[in-house]
Amino acid sequence: MNVEFHDPERSLKNFIREGIFSQITYSLLTATIVSSYLVVVGANSFTIGVLVAIPHMTTLTQIISAKFIEKRSRKKVAVFASFVAKNSLLAIAVASLINGPYEILAFALFYLIFNVCEDLLTVTWSSWTRDLFFRRKTWRETI
Numbered sequence: 001m002n003v004e005f006h007d008p009e010r011s012l013k014n015f016i017r018e019g020i021f022s023q024i025t026y027s028l029l030t031a032t033i034v035s036s037y038l039v040v041v042g043a044n045s046f047t048i049g050v051l052v053a054i055p056h057m058t059t060l061t062q063i064i065s066a067k068f069i070e071k072r073s074r075k076k077v078a079v080f081a082s083f084v085a086k087n088s089l090l091a092i093a094v095a096s097l098i099n100g101p102y103e104i105l106a107f108a109l110f111y112l113i114f115n116v117c118e119d120l121l122t123v124t125w126s127s128w129t130r131d132l133f134f135r136r137k138t139w140r141e142t143i
Contacts, residue, residue, distance in 0.1 A: 011075070015128060018082055022121065025089060029055075029114070037096075043104050051108055054115050061119035069124050078124040085117035 031052045038048045069077060088110045095106035 058115040058119050061116050062123045065120050065123045074124050074128040081117045081121040088114040
């Protein structure tokens, strides 16, 4: 298991904080907000459609990463994916300051990175849940 048994309370607090932060950032990047931003910067309808579909397309990351996650430290993968996702949000904010044809391209690139890392984090976070909540008992022993 990948749980630090000497301090499970700290791991659980960090786990909950990450979940709250992920939900807040995810809700800020809904299709309505993303499409509104893209309209303001002058993206065409096709570009808006493709970029709004990115979160649904990157869900395939979860299928691929599910096997990968079980062989790695869930905590390390979660921290890495969270770090990259949060930094890509900062990059999106900086990219919004760019005026010109590369603004949409920069947004698309960092938005793709954010969504891939968030999907990787979702799988890792769910797996990490199992480590934190069932660290000493199996499911059958709790019945």
